[in-house]
Amino acid sequence: MAELKARLQADLSAAIKARETTRMAALRMALAALTTEEVAGDVARELSDDEVQKVLAREVKKRKEAAEAFAGAGRAERAQAEQDEAAVLTDYLPEQLTDDELGTLVTEAVAEVTDQLGAAPGQRQMGQVMKAANAKIAGRAEGGRVAAAVRAKLRG
Structure with missing residues (x-):
């Protein structure tokens, strides 16, 4: 079993025992998404830690989009709940790159090409x-940020 998935399951057990409802809900949804990903396709398989991170990043993105939608609809309480769940899942992702670090990596990629x-x-x-x-970059920055940095570098 992937180390990250095992950590998620252990943290879910701890959250249930501690009655941390937000953490519990976020981890349950994340584990459900991982299970769905594992059984998708012809053959059920174990996900690697990299694949688990990709699924978690997708789940964080969903939570952020949902929070924006709820905020736009005037449901601030539900928007905050989505943001809280996104924050819980973000703890399991690698540290995000700063703009300077992202720019450096994009410059290196342009040099390679x-x-x-x-x-x-x-x-x-x-x-x-x-x-x-x-x-x-390997998942340490959102695709939109990477695309914007690449566009800016190719223009400039």
Whole structure:
């Protein structure tokens, strides 16, 4: 079993014993999402820690989007609950990159693509730069932030 999934299950047991309702709800939903991911497809399989992190990142994103929707609908209490659950799940993700660190990694990715192409990449090569950047970033920044940094670097 993946180490991260085992940690989630242990933390869920502790949250149940301590009667921490927000933590309990967030961990239950996360574990349900992991189980769904494991049984998706033809063959049930164990997820690696990297795959578990991707699922958790997706769940955090869902919570943040739901919080925005609830806030927009005037349901501040429910929006806060979604934000609290997102915060619980964020604790299990790797530390997010600062803007400076992200910029450095994007610059390195542009340099790699430049070496491959033999010329400086333009907007048309954004996909290639994104692929190289995402390999370096490995889930430590949201896709939107990465895309914005790559666009800015390719323009500038």
